Amino acid sequence: MNARKSVVLCASLLACALGARAARADDMQRPYVRVAQIDVDPAQLETYKAMAKEQIETAIRVEPGVLTLYAVAEKDNPARIFVFEMYADPHAYRTHLETAHFKKYKADTQEMVKSLKLVDTVPIVLGAKAP
């Protein structure tokens, strides 16, 4: 192996090791919580809500890493929707994005959503009644 090849190999190994470490740190964020704010076309609101409900119920039922999807509408502005999303870890979130039910929901509601704001969060305290 010549010097140049050796440098490239070392750099690749280093990048790989750093990448693996970054991925592990990322996946150690448990749970992984996001807040989505979605503005929906008011004329299509009922259809949108039915589709969101179906997608959420399926995700909760079939995806082990989807812990909470709480969708609520602003009382004084019902076309503005918040979703409090809790996943076991970031990997579970990425898995969710690749599911058939999520992709179907995304495609079917694309024309109904006027704006979508996704906020990545860090939990301070997740207080909930024990079951």
Next chain:
Amino acid sequence: MNARKSVVLCASLLACALGARAARADDMQRPYVRVAQIDVDPAQLETYKAMAKEQIETAIRVEPGVLTLYAVAEKDNPARIFVFEMYADPHAYRTHLETAHFKKYKADTQEMVKSLKLVDTVPIVLGAKAP
């Protein structure tokens, strides 16, 4: 009873009856969900978070009607905090506001909170893993 007194009495009874009906309709909203968005003075953020954590843990432990208080910080703007609040019904929320621990939190953090936006919501679907 003269006519005037009778009218006043009738009006009072009617107001009372309507008030009772309104209260019942209000309390039938189960669960009662709110989203709070709080901007905190960055210089006092750690103190604020500790106080919020203590208040939330106490509320969950001692108040039967406080179901969920999920407090999370925006990842890219840690001084912006969201709280997803779920109460058994609106009465449980009003009870919460009168507790010693909430009043203490409110007084102690008053100078730390730069802005507070409270959003009343109507649930669409509250999807969560069964315990």
